[in-house]
Amino acid sequence: MDNEQIKLLLVKYITREANDEEVVQVKDWIRAHPENEQYFAQLYETWQNMLYLNPKVIDEDKAFEKFGPVINPQETKYRQLYKWTKVAAVIALFGVLSFILIQHYAQNAQSxxxxxxxxxxxxxxxxxxxxxxxxxxxxxxxxxxxxxxxxxxxxxxxxxxxxxxxxxxxxxxxxxxxxxxxxxxxxxxxxxxxxxxxxxxxxxxxxxxxxxxxxxxxxxxxxxxxxxxxxxxxxxxxxxxxxxxxxxxxxxxxxxxxxxxxxxxxxxxMDRYDGWKNDVLVFDGNTLGEIAKVLERRYNVKIIMDDADLQNIRYSGSFKNVGGIDKVLAIIKGNTAIDYTIKGNTINITNDNN
Missing domain, CATH: 2.60.120.1440 (Jelly Rolls)
Known part of the structure; x- marks a missing residue:
């Protein structure tokens, strides 16, 4: 795509005027280079902040007409970001100079x-x-x-x-x-x-x-x-x-x-969703596949379950301040038809056929 096409597509995407084919083109361009992704993220964030400040003042049709001529993806990084700041100001249709985020990015290298x-x-x-x-x-x-x-x-x-x-x-x-x-x-x-x-x-x-x-x-x-x-x-x-x-x-x-x-x-x-920060794990009808991911992160282990039916078994229970995964698995085993073996940090869970 040439510069003019990129200008047009970015504007249409941000203002939600892009069709399906154009959406794909924009995403391909953004993913093509890390700087493209960074440019878009900062522009999009500025747009969102402007919407939050005063959504009624934004006329997307007028913005679309004025937005395009400002963008020039081939300019240097900081000049590009500075111009995107002006783009945001045009879109918002009012001169909130104190809210020029991208100008700040242009003048101060961020870490x-x-x-x-x-x-x-x-x-x-x-x-x-x-x-x-x-x-x-x-x-x-x-x-x-x-x-x-x-x-x-x-x-x-x-x-x-x-x-x-x-x-x-x-x-x-x-x-x-x-x-x-x-x-x-x-x-x-x-x-x-x-x-x-x-x-x-x-x-x-x-x-x-x-x-x-x-x-x-x-x-x-x-x-x-x-x-x-x-x-x-x-x-x-x-x-x-x-x-x-x-x-x-x-x-x-x-x-x-x-x-x-x-x-x-x-x-x-609610502890099912936020109990983890207090060392509480709550499962309410979760599949063993879902539970395995939680336990892997919680106890820094690798869990292997090759049986798809086994992964879909559902389990409900809660655990508080349980220091070792072996205790968690023992409790699950007591209520579910599973068996398991532990070798180092690798756990193999199988069906209990007995």
């Missing part, structure tokens, strides 16, 4: 901070704005060094519990994952987005969050889904064998989305 919780461990951190974050085993949290100043955006790979500190309305707290973006409107929520899981899940304890698809998700045109207290939103990347009913109240454009579940949870059962 990325990363905090990780290794398999077998949990880590608690306090961000510079006072937000508390618990990272579950095998999770990573990334954020820029200027976090809390011009932005409160983080990138999560894995699972985390967020207790958001109050902040300025002009600087919302945003959690980016590979497939979805979560905007905090409340105070406490759990977010699960492991790369090897086939679903995205967020659970709101207090407050409210808004969820929408991002560039890596085919459902990029999904309406925002608002998740309220004691609700769980689960979106499957690939629909599972079992079908669930989802009846949205006010979203009518979800026919082409991956399968969605919105569940209301009793307050007494």
């Amino acid at each position: 990325i901070r990363q905090v990780a919780a290794n398999k077998g461990g949990i880590k608690k951190i306090i961000l510079s704005d006072g937000t508390l974050v618990w990272l579950n085993a095998g999770s990573k949290l990334k954020y820029n060094t200027n976090f809390g100043k011009t932005n409160r955006s983080v990138y999560l790979e894995g699972e985390a519990f967020f207790e958001i500190a109050p902040g300025k309305k002009t600087v919302p707290f945003i959690v980016n994952t590979k497939n979805y973006t979560v905007r905090d409107i409340g105070t406490k929520f759990n977010l699960k987005a492991y790369p090897n899981d086939q679903f995205f899940e967020t659970t709101v304890i207090k407050g409210e969050v808004a969820v929408e698809g991002n560039v890596d998700n085919n459902a990029h045109e999904m309406n925002r889904i608002f998740v309220k207290p004691r609700q769980v939103l689960r979106i499957y990347y690939h629909p599972p064998a079992e079908k669930y009913a989802y009846k949205p109240n006010d979203n009518k454009d979800l026919e082409n989305l991956n399968e969605i579940q919105v569940l209301q949870v009793d307050s007494g059962k």
Whole structure:
């Protein structure tokens, strides 16, 4: 694609004017080079922040007309980002110079901070704005060094519990994952987005969050889904064998989305979703395949189950402060027709034919 085509496609994608073929072209361009992905992510975040500040002032038709001439992907990195700042200002149709995020990027080379919780461990951190974050085993949290100043955006790979500190309305707290973006409107929520899981899940304890698809998700045109207290939103990347009913109240454009579940949870059962930070594991009708992934991360082991029927066996139970996986497996074995062997960090689970 030449420069003019890229300009046009980026504008159409951001303003949701792109057709299916154009969406594929944009995604191919973004994935072609890490800098392309970074450029788009920063532009998209600026667009989202502008929407949050004053969504009514944005006329997407006018924005589309004015947006294109500014972008020039072949310019140097910082000049490109600076121009994208001006793009955001044009889109918003008002001169909020103090909100020029990309200009800040252009003038100050940013470094990325990363905090990780290794398999077998949990880590608690306090961000510079006072937000508390618990990272579950095998999770990573990334954020820029200027976090809390011009932005409160983080990138999560894995699972985390967020207790958001109050902040300025002009600087919302945003959690980016590979497939979805979560905007905090409340105070406490759990977010699960492991790369090897086939679903995205967020659970709101207090407050409210808004969820929408991002560039890596085919459902990029999904309406925002608002998740309220004691609700769980689960979106499957690939629909599972079992079908669930989802009846949205006010979203009518979800026919082409991956399968969605919105569940209301009793307050007494919330530990199924956030108990891990207090060393509590709760399984409520989960398959052994699902449980195995949790145990692998929790105890830093490799679990092998070659039998597909075995993986689909369901189990319910809770474990608190259980130090060794052998004790967990012994309890599961006492209630389920399984057997297992442990060799080092490798566990082989088989059917108990006796």
